[in-house]
Amino acid sequence: xxxxxxxxxxxxxxxxxxxxxxxxxxxxxxxxxxxxxxxxxxxxxxxxxxxxxxxxxxxxxxxxxxxxxxxxxxxxxxxxxxxxxxxxxxxxxxxxxxxxxxxxxxxxxxxxxxxxxxxxxxxxxxxxxxxxxxxxxxxxxxxxxxxxxxxxxxxxxxxxxxxxxxxxxxxxxxxxxxxxxxxxxxx
Numbered sequence: 001x002x003x004x005x006x007x008x009x010x011x012x013x014x015x016x017x018x019x020x021x022x023x024x025x026x027x028x029x030x031x032x033x034x035x036x037x038x039x040x041x042x043x044x045x046x047x048x049x050x051x052x053x054x055x056x057x058x059x060x061x062x063x064x065x066x067x068x069x070x071x072x073x074x075x076x077x078x079x080x081x082x083x084x085x086x087x088x089x090x091x092x093x094x095x096x097x098x099x100x101x102x103x104x105x106x107x108x109x110x111x112x113x114x115x116x117x118x119x120x121x122x123x124x125x126x127x128x129x130x131x132x133x134x135x136x137x138x139x140x141x142x143x144x145x146x147x148x149x150x151x152x153x154x155x156x157x158x159x160x161x162x163x164x165x166x167x168x169x170x171x172x173x174x175x176x177x178x179x180x181x182x183x184x185x186x187x
Contacts, residue, residue, distance in 0.1 A: 003046070003047050004026060004027035004028065004047050004048075004049075004083050005027060005028045005030055005041075005045045005047060005048040005049070006018065006025075006027045006028065006029050006030065006048070006049055006051065006079060007030045007031075007032050007038065007041050007042075007045075007048055007049070007050045007051070008029065008030070008031050008032065008050075008051045008052075009032045009038055009050050009051065009052040009056065009062075010032070010033060010034075010052065010053070011051060011052065011053055011065075012031070012033075014051065015029065015031040017072070019031075021072075025076065026080070026083075027049075027079070027083065030048075032050075038050070038056070038059075042059070047083075047086070047087075048061060049061050049062070049063060049079065049082050049083060049086065050062040050063065051063050051065065051079075052064055052065070053065060053066065054066075061082075061086060063078065063079070063082055092104045094126060094129075096125065096129045096186060097176075097186075097187075098110050098111070099171075099176075101117075101122060101125065101126070103122065106118070106119060106121075106122050108122075108125070108167075110171055113170060113171060115166060115167070115170045115171070117163075117166075120144065120145070120159060121159070121163050121166075123144050124140065124144050124159065124160065124163065125163075125177075125186065127140070127143060127144050128177065128184060128185060128186045129186045131185075132185075132186075133185060134180040134181075134182045134183040134184065134185040135183045135184055135185065136182060136183040137156045137157065137183060137184075139183070140156045140160075140183075140184070141155070141156055144156075160177060160179075160184055163177065164176070164177050175187050
């Protein structure tokens, strides 16, 4: 079953048209007549897009049609593009504790503060967060840097030291990546 949901807010003629076409579309059509029903729908659904005639404050993922008429094929194309953009955006975000990492822009953010990261820093943070236990320097060398574990290098320690300093400076978080006896771990 399709998990994309198109909520049509206070726009009954458009709802009627798209409801007739629903079986040929790749999203479910839902009508919302008032703010309460809209909020109920948003709470229940993960993947939704709202079509409205006027911008709704404090609501994400809406497509506002102020200039009508629009050709139906153009409308469906716009909807498909918006769903694709939304899916791409979700796939590019990674959440760790109070931080959000945008894989496309290579930024980590928390409480309206953003910090640019290098590709290796992003890869290190993501790897450590997925492992969820202390990870040895040898494992990080092999899995993140692609080095053979028998090569003597301090690359990992140096990168993690600098990354910890950056995070501490920008976010005042001394314990994001912690050093343990057997390696590093994201707390």
